[in-house]
Amino acid sequence: xxxxxxxxxxxxxxxxxxxxxxxxxxxxxxxxxxxxxxxxxxxxxxxxxxxxxxxxxxxxxxxxxxxxxxxxxxxxxxxxxxxxxxxxxxxxxxxxxxxxxxxxxxxxxxxxxxxxxxxxxxxxxxxxxxxxxxxxxxxxxxxxxxxxxxxxxxxxxxxxxxxxxxxxxxxxxxxxxxxxxxxxxxxxxxxxxxxxxxxxxxxxxxxxxxxxxxxxxxxxxxxxxxxxxxxxxxxxxxxxxxxxxxxxxxxxxxxxxxxxxxxxxxxxxxxxxxxxxxxxxxxxxxxxxxxxxxxxxxxxxxxxxxxxxxxxxxxxxxxxxxxxxxxxxxxxxxxxxxxxxxxxxxxxxxxxxxxxxxxxxxxxxxxxxxxxxxxxxxxxxxxxxxxxxxxxxxxxxxxxxxxxxxxxxxxxxxxxxxxxxxxxxxxxxxxxxxxxxxxxxxxxxxxxxxxxxxxxxxxxxxxxxxxxxxxxxxxxxxxxxxxxxxxxxxxxxxxxxxxxxxxxxxxxxxxxxxxxxxxxxx
Ligand SMILES: Cc1cc2nc3c(=O)[nH]c(=O)nc-3n(C[C@H](O)[C@H](O)[C@H](O)COP(=O)(O)OP(=O)(O)OC[C@H]3O[C@@H](n4cnc5c(N)ncnc54)[C@H](O)[C@@H]3O)c2cc1C
Numbered sequence: 445x446x447x448x449x450x451x452x453x454x455x456x457x458x459x460x461x462x463x464x465x466x467x468x469x470x471x472x473x474x475x476x477x478x479x480x481x482x483x484x485x486x487x488x489x490x491x492x493x494x495x496x497x498x499x500x501x502x503x504x505x506x507x508x509x510x511x512x513x514x515x516x517x518x519x520x521x522x523x524x525x526x527x528x529x530x531x532x533x534x535x536x537x538x539x540x541x542x543x544x545x546x547x548x549x550x551x552x553x554x555x556x557x558x559x560x561x562x563x564x565x566x567x568x569x570x571x572x573x574x575x576x577x578x579x580x581x582x583x584x585x586x587x588x589x590x591x592x593x594x595x596x597x598x599x600x601x602x603x604x605x606x607x608x609x610x611x612x613x614x615x616x617x618x619x620x621x622x623x624x625x626x627x628x629x630x631x632x633x634x635x636x637x638x639x640x641x642x643x644x645x646x647x648x649x650x651x652x653x654x655x656x657x658x659x660x661x662x663x664x665x666x667x668x669x670x671x672x673x674x675x676x677x678x679x680x681x682x683x684x685x686x687x688x689x690x691x692x693x694x695x696x697x698x699x700x701x702x703x704x705x706x707x708x709x710x711x712x713x714x715x716x717x718x719x720x721x722x723x724x725x726x727x728x729x730x731x732x733x734x735x736x737x738x739x740x741x742x743x744x745x746x747x748x749x750x751x752x753x754x755x756x757x758x759x760x761x762x763x764x765x766x767x768x769x770x771x772x773x774x775x776x777x778x779x780x781x782x783x784x785x786x787x788x789x790x791x792x793x794x795x796x797x798x799x800x801x802x803x804x805x806x807x808x809x810x811x812x813x814x815x816x817x818x819x820x821x822x823x824x825x826x827x828x829x830x831x832x833x834x835x836x837x838x839x840x841x842x843x844x845x846x847x848x849x850x851x852x853x854x855x856x857x858x859x860x861x862x863x864x865x866x867x868x869x870x871x872x873x874x875x876x877x878x879x880x881x882x883x884x885x886x887x888x889x890x891x892x893x894x895x896x897x898x899x900x901x902x903x904x905x906x907x908x909x910x911x912x913x914x915x916x917x918x919x920x921x922x923x924x925x926x927x928x929x930x931x932x933x934x935x936x937x938x939x940x941x942x943x944x945x946x947x948x949x950x951x952x953x954x955x956x957x958x959x960x961x962x963x964x965x966x
């Protein structure tokens with residue numbers, strides 16, 4: 445008996461799912477609808493981290509082979525800022541032109557027997573759902589399949605829009621690996637995420653803050669034009685600003701327009717005989733390079749569960765949703781600090797010297813011990829720079845809090861008593877103003893308003909990211925001395941080393957002047 449599947453959208457998620465389902469699901473007949481023509485592909489390249497592709501490669505080697513035969517591979521991330529270049533080795537990554545990947549996935553789907561209907565907007569979901577046993581919405585961020593489900597009953601779809609503006613180009617300049625190029629124009633700070641995707645082309649994504657974007661007049665493009673036309677005024681502005689970094693090469697447009705990244709989270713991914721996958725249900729900021737990977741992993745998981753459930757569609761879809769929601773949530777949580785970094789990079793660019801700025805970026809989600817495992821030279825140069833400036837290692841350097849000077853920068857805080865100690869002395873209670881960070885970034889403004897005008901603050905509560913953001917506001921904008929409290933439950937046993945490393949990272953990256961541990965305090 446045949447099992448008829450309609451897939452909406454021939455992005456990486458839809459194509460990969462259709463292929464594996466057609467190949468592995470007994471009796472499957474798969475029809476894939478794609479509104480674009482076969483040769484249309486928006487965007488330039490996609491990056492993948494070497495470490496994360498096992499699940500996809502096991503299902504089908506198409507991506508591994510594509511990266512090997514057509515992609516570019518590197519081990520180093522570079523930051524170029526203020527005339528200096530700082531590298532972070534040991535980060536194996538590969539990138540490929542999105543168009544090449546899609547072509548290979550299309551060929552693969554055809555070989556597996558998928559019926560590919562290009563130039564075909566999918567019929568209404570109700571119609572598909574009546575005529576097929578399963579409908580898979582792999583139709584990207586503006587998914588009509590998701591909208592259809594939501595119309596019937598809420599599916600808990602949340603969208604958070606970043607304030608930073610980004611635009612996507614290519615360039616014939618070949619970056620050596622993943623390169624972050626920072627420049628200040630008379631209007632404000634700009635940054636490029638550049639990486640090679642073939643022998644002749646690199647991806648060139650530019651970010652800036654909304655104020656800079658408007659001051660530079662980059663908001664003049666008529667966004668009501670249909671997809672296709674690119675913002676050539678912005679292209680000219682950025683070609684000039686980054687001319688020396690790309691050796692006068694041109695920027696290549698492809699539907700290049702400014703946008704604001706939208707992080708999407710969805711509570712319900714499946715209903716009846718309809719399942720959503722990829723960008724239709726979740727996105728994570730592109731700086732962590734996981735969107736395509738997540739869409740392809742969803743595809744593997746959905747196809748696997750269908751095979752495993754042996755005809756029990758409801759069980760297959762429920763398990764798929766359970767398994768993938770957990771995994772995607774982990775990636776989205778990890779993407780949070782990275783997205784936040786890009787929301788604030790202009791401030792870091794202005795306030796931090798080039799090496800500290802680079803380390804601040806590299807340590808968005810890993811501490812200095814883990815940086816040292818991958819790149820001992822980078823960790824040593826950051827520690828040496830501190831030593832040269834202060835004469836002692838970061839955590840052994842005294843800091844002035846109110847009228848007292850501590851013996852070092854790893855302190856302990858007792859939330860119940862409100863007392864702070866440097867291990868040798870109890871510090872007077874007026875040494876710091878104690879502030880609680882909010883749980884949610886949206887509530888930061890109120891916490892910022894409560895910062896004192898001078899002295900030292902101790903920031904506890906909230907979340908890891910909000911504590912850091914409040915501390916940076918205190919240090920970088922107000923010139924206050926700031927102590928961040930980190931979770932003391934993690935100082936037990938062999939986690940002690942991890943806490944020292946976390947504290948050292950916060951101090952070396954200038955996220956905080958000192959760190960305190962304290963049970964229940966963070
Ligand atoms: C600036 C930027 C940089 C990125 N960089 C990376 C990166 O380096 N690495 C990475 O892994 N990811 C990256 N991503 C994310 C990645 O592009 C997406 O996560 C990925 O393409 C999602 O795949 P998908 O198959 O779910 O959807 P998509 O690739 O969006 O495909 C959806 C398809 O559905 C089609 N469609 C929509 N509606 C209909 C309809 N009604 N009928 C028929 N067809 C329809 C669309 O035409 C489209 O072809 C980046 C994203 C952005 C914005």
